[in-house]
Amino acid sequence: MEARYWHLLNDGRLCCEVCPRECRLAEGQRGVCFVRTRQEGRLILETYGRSTGFCLDPIEKKPLNHFLPGTATLSFGTAGCNLTCKFCQNWHMSKSRQVDDLAVQATPEAIARAARHFSCGSVSFTYNDPVIFLEYAVDTAIACHQQGVKTVAVTAGYIQGAAREEFFRHMDAANVDLKAFSDAFYRRLVGGHRQVVLETLEYLAKETKVWLEITTLLIPGENDSIQELEDQCRWMVDHLGEGVPIHFTAFHPDWRMLDKPRTSLAILNRAMEIAGKNGVRYAYTGNVADPRGGSTWCPGCGKLTIGRTGWNITAWHLNEKGACQHCGMVCPGVFAAKPGTWGSKRIPVRMG
Ligand code: SF4
Known part of the structure; x- marks a missing residue:
């Protein structure tokens, strides 16, 4: 291609x-x-039409907590990445140098049909960064929209100019990794420039209708200081608004960062608290068992609006307009009248 x-x-x-x-x-x-x-x-x-595999995932796994909660998303990725994160948690795919091992072949139309067949709310471009397979992702997104299926990009946002505009024009939702709030971290551990990611986030929040959530993988001692998290959260509120959710997720030693401990629940909870104090309305923990940190709490009345245990929806207190049933405050996002019932299942799909 x-x-x-x-x-x-x-x-x-x-x-x-x-x-x-x-x-x-x-x-x-x-x-x-x-x-x-x-x-x-x-x-x-080289990876157009070829993938490392397809899987039906809960949308909460991307993670997206305000986009069609409880639904399945047909997920796939290819090989390669344009960043060189030393802590990559998906390195089997992102660092793959075996393009010929991309054994699963699927046209955009076949992917869209499969998503319909399995009643998925969306197709997710994920596992490795979809910006490097832009042409395949865009054609698949067009085919999905023709079938009434929404599209999700899980990306580090390291894309620029006209390519950025075209890529996101075809996405309904995005979870963007903001890997840290320091240029030095991006230079030393990511192999990129933070400013580009900030520009992508602002572009999404201000110039598109793409539903946006952010993920920051907290690595103990690297990007979890109180000062850095306060700066990040204040920047989010000032530049993106109060309603963009953030997921603080737990690191585990992987790829070329094996000398750091796993992130504790205490660190994640502290980050959530910092987010709340600095005006971010929706902060979550991830990659840990933490029903409280994984659930949605109404910033208006403090009550539970969407309960979650892991990727399962356990409570639903939004009305059909996506507002809190207790106080009426609108919860930003893309919601159906009822949550999906997919649960926490992960089912590999064989295309063909
Ligand atoms: S997307 Fe283009 S510019 Fe970016 S790493 Fe790949 S070839 Fe280089």
Whole structure:
């Protein structure tokens, strides 16, 4: 598949414009993401139509807590990544250098039909960062919308310019990783620039109708200081508004960061508290057993609006307009009159 968003440079190299890396490629070279490659003078996306596998997941696993709660989402990813996080929790796919091992082939139309067949509320582009397979994700999103299925991007938001506009134009919801609130962290542990991610978040919040939630994986001693979390939460409120939910999720040692301990529940709860004190209305914990931190509490009256244990919905106190049944305060998000009943199941799907 010929890729979009590239131009030729005066020195004969080809420059990919999708992300701020702007890889400059001679014939036969690959970008940092590994899957966009120069062949016969053009930029090719090698993973178009090919995936590491499909799975029916709870939407809460993405994580999205304010987008069609309780529904299943047909999830898939490909290979490669345009960031180089030392703590990657999905490195089997993001660091894959075996494009030929992407054994599952599926057209955008087949994915959309499968999502309909399984009564999924959405298809999620996830597991590795979908911005590097933009053309496949966009075509799949178009096919999904033709079938009445919504689309979800789970991304680090490291995308720029016209590519960013096209990519998100076809998404109904996004969970964007804000990996830390320090440039040094992004430089040292992520291999990117924080400012680009902040620009993507502002773009989503101010210039699109994409439902936005944010995830920050808290790594003990790296990005969990009180000061940094206060700065992050204040920035969120000032630049995105009070209603964008944040998920503070627990780290476990993985990939090239094996020397740090797992994140304790106490650290996650402290982050939630800091978020609340700084004006963020919806803060959650994730990757831990914490029914209180996983549930939605009305900022108007303090009462429970959506109860969760893990990925199961255990209580529902929103009316058909998505407002708190206790006090009437509207809960921002995309809600059906009733929650779905998918629960916590994860079911691999064989396409074909
Ligand atoms: S998407 Fe891939 S090839 Fe394009 S600039 Fe980013 S890392 Fe390089």
